[in-house]
Amino acid sequence: QVQLVESGGGLVQAGGSLRLSCAASGRTFSNYAMGWFRQAPGKEREFVAAISWSSGNRNYADSVKGRFTISRDNAKNTVYLQMNSLRPEDTAIYYCAADESCTYYYTAVFPTSSRAYDYWGQGTQVTVSS
Secondary structure, three states: EEEEEOOOOOEEEEOOOOEEEEEEOOOOOOOOOOEEEEOOOOOOOEEEEEEOOOOOEEOOOOOOOOEEEEEEEEHOOOOEEEOOOOOOOHOOEEEEEEEOHHHHHOOOOOOOOOHHHOOOOEEEEEEEEE
């Protein structure tokens, strides 16, 4: 029902900034939660940030609080991840995901497990050099 396409990844120096985009198409609903996850080689996929389409409420992993900002443009059906003060440990493939079960709408808690999300993009590589 939902297709997600990430873009905006690339190579950046430590301390630099990058903005990722996730374009959503298909049957989406305003009470979906949208999330960003990342996965480094040999590691499990980890939660980065999430946002509600309808309210704009946000949640962040502790590791990115104060540095990353998730936002959405409902008219463009696009979710963004603005990444500032990037560190080498931020290097990973970044994935956009959609929660069809509307967990946040019913519980007021954003899911942080990748298993809670139903649709995924192909990923975009972010590499931070030191």
